[in-house]
Amino acid sequence: MKLYSPVLFLVFSLLFCEVAAQNDKMALVKGGVYLPLYGAENKTVKVEPFLMDIYPVTNTDYLKFVEEYPQWKKSNVKPLFADKSYLTNWKDDETFQGLPNAPVTNVSWFAAKKYCECQGKRLPTMDEWEFAAMANEKMQDARRIETYNQYILNWYETPKTFNNPIGETFKNYWGIYDLHGLVWEWTLDFNSVLISGESRKDVDKDSNLFCGSAAIGASDLMNYAAFMRYAFRGSMKARYSSQNLGFRCAKDVEN
Amino acid sequence: MNNFKYLAIVIALTAFFSCNNNSEKNVDTADTAKVKKTESEAIPEMSIYNLPSHWTNQNGEEIELKDLQGKVVVMVMIYTTCKAACPRLVADMRNIEKQVPEEKKDDVQYVFVSIDPETDTPERLKAFSKENEMEDEKWLFLRGTEADTREFAAVLAVSYKEISPMDFSHSNIISVFNHKGEMVHQQEGLGVDNKETVQTIIDLAK
Numbered sequence: 219m220k221l222y223s224p225v226l227f228l229v230f231s232l233l234f235c236e237v238a239a240q241n242d243k244m245a246l247v248k249g250g251v252y253l254p255l256y257g258a259e260n261k262t263v264k265v266e267p268f269l270m271d272i273y274p275v276t277n278t279d280y281l282k283f284v285e286e287y288p289q290w291k292k293s294n295v296k297p298l299f300a301d302k303s304y305l306t307n308w309k310d311d312e313t314f315q316g317l318p319n320a321p322v323t324n325v326s327w328f329a330a331k332k333y334c335e336c337q338g339k340r341l342p343t344m345d346e347w348e349f350a351a352m353a354n355e356k357m358q359d360a361r362r363i364e365t366y367n368q369y370i371l372n373w374y375e376t377p378k379t380f381n382n383p384i385g386e387t388f389k390n391y392w393g394i395y396d397l398h399g400l401v402w403e404w405t406l407d408f409n410s411v412l413i414s415g416e417s418r419k420d421v422d423k424d425s426n427l428f429c430g431s432a433a434i435g436a437s438d439l440m441n442y443a444a445f446m447r448y449a450f451r452g453s454m455k456a457r458y459s460s461q462n463l464g465f466r467c468a469k470d471v472e473n
Numbered sequence: 474m475n476n477f478k479y480l481a482i483v484i485a486l487t488a489f490f491s492c493n494n495n496s497e498k499n500v501d502t503a504d505t506a507k508v509k510k511t512e513s514e515a516i517p518e519m520s521i522y523n524l525p526s527h528w529t530n531q532n533g534e535e536i537e538l539k540d541l542q543g544k545v546v547v548m549v550m551i552y553t554t555c556k557a558a559c560p561r562l563v564a565d566m567r568n569i570e571k572q573v574p575e576e577k578k579d580d581v582q583y584v585f586v587s588i589d590p591e592t593d594t595p596e597r598l599k600a601f602s603k604e605n606e607m608e609d610e611k612w613l614f615l616r617g618t619e620a621d622t623r624e625f626a627a628v629l630a631v632s633y634k635e636i637s638p639m640d641f642s643h644s645n646i647i648s649v650f651n652h653k654g655e656m657v658h659q660q661e662g663l664g665v666d667n668k669e670t671v672q673t674i675i676d677l678a679k
Contacts, residue, residue: 261637296518298628327627409627410634456627 244269244469245393247350252359254348255444265349270342271466272394273384274401275333277314280322283333285312290329299328301457319383321401321464327456330404334467341406342468344451348444351398353391361444370443373399380462401464402450411452516542520654521628526621528586531598531614538654541613544582545677546650547670550631550643552589553601558645561663563605565647570611572671577678583612586625588633588641590616630659649673 249267284291291311295304306324307315314322325333327341334340342350354360354369361367369388373379380401387399397403454460516522522539530536549566551559566583573581587593593601598614617625626633633643649658649670658673 296523298519298521298523328624331624407623407634409623409630409632411632452632455630456624 243272245272247392252349263345267471269469274321274464274466276319277322278318300326303459317383323380323461323464324459326459327404330465339467339469344405344407347405355388358391367443370398401462404465408451411448517653522654528615528617529595531602533595546582548584548648550586550588553593580678585614587616651677
């Protein structure tokens with residue numbers, strides 16, 4: 219018992235430190251109302267305040283995770299939860315390639331979701347992600363600003379940005395980096411996108427694959443940059459992974 | 474009795490939220506009794522029975538997906554307040570069921586999973602089953618947490634989005650699983666030719 223108490227104390231303080239450290243790396247997004255590109259037509263969405271990781275999850279972060287939860291190692295992962303391209307660049311179960319502080323990619327939605335849950339966090343919802351990502355350095359909503367859109371489009375044309383380290387793109391209004399310019403990111407409800415992609419059968423609004431398909435229309439077709447992102451999400455399945463797709467976690471604000 | 478209910482909820486929540494190895498092991502041990510019956514048949518890696526989600530059926534009973542193991546499962550995601558596509562999906566399911574020969578009917582379980590767990594309480598699901606004359610045991614209506622529902626939809630590659638408090642858009646997909654929970658076939662669309670779906674079920678069912 220004498221031995222246990224200090225050990226327990228140490229464990230708890232470590233746990234506490236870890237939790238505190240994690241929150242340090244998160245930024246508060248104050249929330250608000252915004253008009254998403256897709257969803258109910260011309261209907262604004264209210265986003266509650268939430269915390270978001272300042273940076274995407276890195277190779278080093280992810281290595282720590284698979285060491286702790288070996289069922290998510292490359293050779294152990296169940297194919298229901300990740301397809302063959304899961305961590306495809308890793309030399310073996312515990313050796314990633316590329317920079318330690320480059321974003322981890324080639325992870326499935328299940329893996330990303332689990333990672334966040336194991337940090338006491340969760341994946342951001344698509345509305346949260348989009349809300350945070352419409353900011354530039356100065357403004358909460360920069361979607362009408364030409365330079366903002368040009369930045370994203372330039373990025374789309376730049377090859378292999380997934381090899382870059384985190385934190386080298388701009389710091390946005392909320393203090394968050396890399397929402398644009400590095401990798402695309404998983405969202406909790408990526409499968410709420412009902413535009414072309416999932417089956418490629420919904421090219422017309424009469425497609426019988428979707429009910430209520432007429433409700434989906436771009437509220438701003440000019441916003442090609444965002445359209446690409448939604449289309450990509452719509453084309454993904456939860457067990458898929460991709461070289462240019464990483465993730466970061468979010469958290470509710472505790473009162 | 475109420476205490477037990479709470480205990481069950483707490484256990485369910487713990488199981489759901491936990492992510493460390495130890496607690497998963499605990500869950501495994503708790504299930505050993507069930508698993509032992511089918512000891513020789515481990516859950517295949519692509520089986521939906523790997524999902525640790527918990528559900529409530531139309532009778533208010535708690536079930537795990539795993540409990541469906543051993544039957545051919547035909548699954549669709551709907552919500553009961555849906556006016557457009559869901560009645561047609563329900564009709565499609567009924568239509569499929571009709572074409573399965575009598576001697577194989579007992580081996581097939583038809584499952585409706587709600588994408589609107591907030592509205593679709595067990596009572597609401599029960600009422601829905603009555604309205605649609607689907608009170609036989611072969612029709613199962615499930616609701617889970619929002620998170621489990623989202624995850625399950627991800628597995629079925631079903632997309633859905635709430636477009637108003639009363640309405641969702643969602644993909645219309647009927648999925649067929651074998652006795653071990655591996656997806657064998659998916660039928661996409663409303664009122665489409667279901668010949669292949671029916672044939673898959675007949676081939677699988679004993």
